[in-house]
Amino acid sequence: MSGQTKSATRGNRANRRPKRARRLDNEGIIPVLARAVREIESEAQRGRVSPSARTRFQVVALLVREERARVKADAEATEAQRAEQLKRLDGVATILAKTAARDTSLLMLLAEDAEVSDAARALRRKMIAQAGLEAPEEETPEAPEGEAPAVTERRVVPQTVLARQLANPFQAPDFDAVAKRIEPKTHRLANWELIGPLLRSFELANGAPACLEMPDPKLRRTRDGLEMMRHQAQLVASVQEGHRTFLLADEPGLGKTAQALLAAQAADAYPLLVVVPNVVKTNWAREAKMWTPRHKATVIHGDGNDIDGFADIVIVNYEVLDRHVGWIGDLGFKGMVVDEAHFIKNRKSQRSQHVLQLADRIRARHVRPLMMALTGTPLINDIEDFTSIWQFLGWIDEQKPMPELMARLEETGLTPEDKAFYPAARRAVVDMGIVRRRKVDVAADIPARRIADIPVELDDEAGRSIREAERELARRLVERYDRVIAARKPEHRAASLVDGIDEELVRRVAEWERDETDDNAAGENVFSMIRRIGTAKAPLAADYATQLARSVGKVVLFAKHVDVMDTCEEIFQRRGIRYASIRGNQTPKVREKNIDAFVNDPDVAVVVCSLTAAGVGLNLQVASNVVLAELSWTDAEQTQAIDRVHRIGQEEPVTAWRIIAAQTIDTRIAELIDSKAGLAARALDGSDEEVTASADIQVEAMVALLTNALRARGR
Incomplete structure (x- = not known):
């Protein structure tokens, strides 16, 4: 006790x-x-x-x-x-x-x-x-985004891995390595900077979808008798014909996990390393047992003391990867899968460095290993998000295309000075292995989804306080803007004004506000304001979810902050609505129990989910209505949440009800989230929709706040 x-x-x-x-x-x-x-x-x-x-x-x-x-x-x-x-x-x-x-x-x-x-x-x-208690063991934390990996790391080698290494101390060399390596004769492009033009080629989509041409599958069943959907069988057929690198960017819910496991089986890429977010590693083991039962999977928890060192599939989460990179790099993996690959978009982060290091070590031992990056949302904010994924796949290094991609570019006979270079270069990169299928294109049995905004009025004391806080933040931004203008020489003050406003300075002021540390920030900021808005919206979101649950059945409610989740759950309890809860601080056993309760118990009407902890790795298609009690900072995160419901197996139309606080910054953030959706649409789906600037939504929201305040002052 x-x-x-x-x-x-x-x-x-x-x-x-x-x-x-x-x-x-x-x-x-x-x-x-x-x-x-x-x-x-x-x-x-x-x-x-x-x-x-x-x-x-x-x-x-x-x-x-x-x-x-x-x-x-x-x-x-x-x-x-x-x-x-x-x-x-x-x-x-x-x-x-x-x-x-x-x-x-x-x-x-x-x-x-x-x-x-x-x-x-x-x-x-x-x-x-x-308190006289024993602290539970903690996983090693991830280094903050933008920081280099920690100098000192705690490395471990599980005993069963040592047993495997002792049982097979020599790894068979690849005698065909030299013959298979591609060494292109570089002529036109030898002195060109090519990474920028390659990225630019995806911004100039010209209406062409980004998807590798794949063969028609001859078989739709796995060797163990499971039925594959046609788009899944196509990728497996491509592997059978010899393709070995894939950026599998299918929309969420189209079975990327199964495709990766079946691709590894087709390529005989064992042992296979799978790097995943913590919340989905148990699901990966379950999927491996279902799709490739002849190949045992093992999951690394903590120091990995209970793993099977002789398993064919080793699943590890990003958070503990730093402990295991040593022995993983020496085990002789023939394939590597990175799930939710947008997690490695920052090449300076610790997890990205470890993933790229392991990929290089695998390629050093095997000329054509199976390398797969899985993500339904490869672009979060910038087209540059592609680069770390391409580097993982071996298509580029930090400065230039690698030999195979360079050879494809040389074959075009063009340089970046030629307008025709960009569609040709884009095609060359796509043919390296970008696979992007949308639900509307490949899965007729998955109904269309829609997002319906529910504006709510915050007309109580909390609403008045929030609007006053917005005005206070706007006043602080205006004061900072005015101080910079006043410091300029008189002859330069009007030089950069557009309609009386220096737009470049407005953006710089917004960036300063965002980058200011908490210890130095004074008064309200955009993050605390959004939290307050979420708290004020919580009762309204819970009431709306209650109405849906009583009229149409099961509902999934997503929130970002713990106190918002707490408020919603308290309201459901008062309303007599049974609910389950999915949070980041739960053990896998509790999490699985709550998921099963929502999916299998007809009396559990609502599941309250954390946007960050439950946005990936869950199948909740037993519901067809999603309530977004709080807004995300990215369209990608919002999409991931909705696709916990809108995925294979869904039999009803899916509607996401987005609760938006009217007459607050919440409305502007919703508009910015929607505008960001155009980036992935243009780069991957060939959409002609205009791509918005890639600045952070936080900055854009404050730009709008400051601009409106300056315009109101000028009237």
Whole structure:
């Protein structure tokens, strides 16, 4: 029994031993949290919260969340004991809320996807130890986007891997390596910079879809008797004819996992390495057992002590890859699959460096390994998102095309000076292995989907507060803009104005605001504002989902922040709506239990999902209605969420109901998300739709806010 439960149990004996009860109330994690939150509150009352206090704030919030879940799930405690513990936790949470009201930048630390620093992890372990509890083992964190890999890494080698290496210490060399390597004779393009023109060729789509021409499949059944859809069988047939690199960019829900596993079987690319997000690695093992049952799959958890070192398919998640890159690089993999490949779009990040390093080591041992990058959303913000994926596949390095692609470009007889170079170059890259199929093109049994916006009016105190916060943010942006204008020499002040506004400066001011660190930011910011809007919308979103559940059946509700999910779940409970919950802090067992409850229990009407934790790897096609309680920052994330429902097996039209706060920045963000959808459409689907600028939506939202404020002032 844990320290907290002991405290609660003994607390019930207060009528018999009052003096003991008071001392034992100081046992467990709750007193530790109470002391810490009082210190944070005291500092906030004196002024700006220091960085160390911000770390304590986040750790206390995380531990309160974990302890609340533990108390609710404690089957040994009585109802009275659970109520007492939850009451004490509510007291800590109330102080957290009051502190956040004094410094709203603290709200960002409560987000489901908020970054947890090494200092926060260390403090969390320390506080748990102070409570006399044992801290659970944690996975090694991913380095922040844009930072180089950590210098020191904890590397492990599972015992079963050592056994495999000892059983087969020598790997058969590839004697055909020299003969098979392509060394093109470079003439016209020797001194050209080609990466930029190649990317540009995808912006100039000219109406041509980006999809490799593949043979008609002769067989539609796997060797184990399972039926493949035609588009899946086409890719397998292409592998059988010798193709070995694929950017498989099929729309979400078209069975990319099955295609990758069957491709590996067709190429005999074993052992096969599969790198995936943490939330889908269990699903990959399940799919492997179904589609390729003759080849055992093993999943690496933590240090990998329980893996099968002799398995044909090794599945590892990005978060622990750094521990295993050493032995993985030496095992002799003949194929590698990277799922949700847009995760490696930043080549400077730790996970990208590890993935690219492993890909290079595999190619060094095998001339034509099977290399597959899977993603339904290969472009998030920029056309440059392609480059790290192309590098993983071996099509380019950091500076130039690799030999096979260079040979294809030389065969065109063109250079970037020629207008015809761009469609020819695009075709050359596509023929390297880009495969993009849309549901409307290949799966007639998957009905069309639609997104319906539900504007809501925030006319209560929260709505008025949000609109005032927007005005305050706009005032701060205008003041910064005016300071820069005033600092210019008089003769230069009007030189760059368009209709009285310096548009370049407007964008720079927005970028400064976004890049400013939390410790230096003053007042409201765009992130805390969006969080407040989400909190204000939560009751309305939950009410709408309740109406849908009662009229049309099961509903999937997505939210970004934990407090929004909490609010929605409380409303469902009051309305008598049974629900399941999918969150990032759940164990795989709890997550699977909640998914099964929603899918299989007819009385569970709603599943409340975290946008970041449940946006990939789930099959929820038992529902046909999705409620987006909060907006994402990208169209890709929104699409991934909707496609948990709109996928193979769906028998009804799918509608995503997007809850948008009218007369707030929420409306502008929805417009920006929709405009970003044109980027992937133009680059991959051959759409003529105009591509918007690739700046972050956060920046674009503040550009609109500042521009509107300047125009209103000029009237």
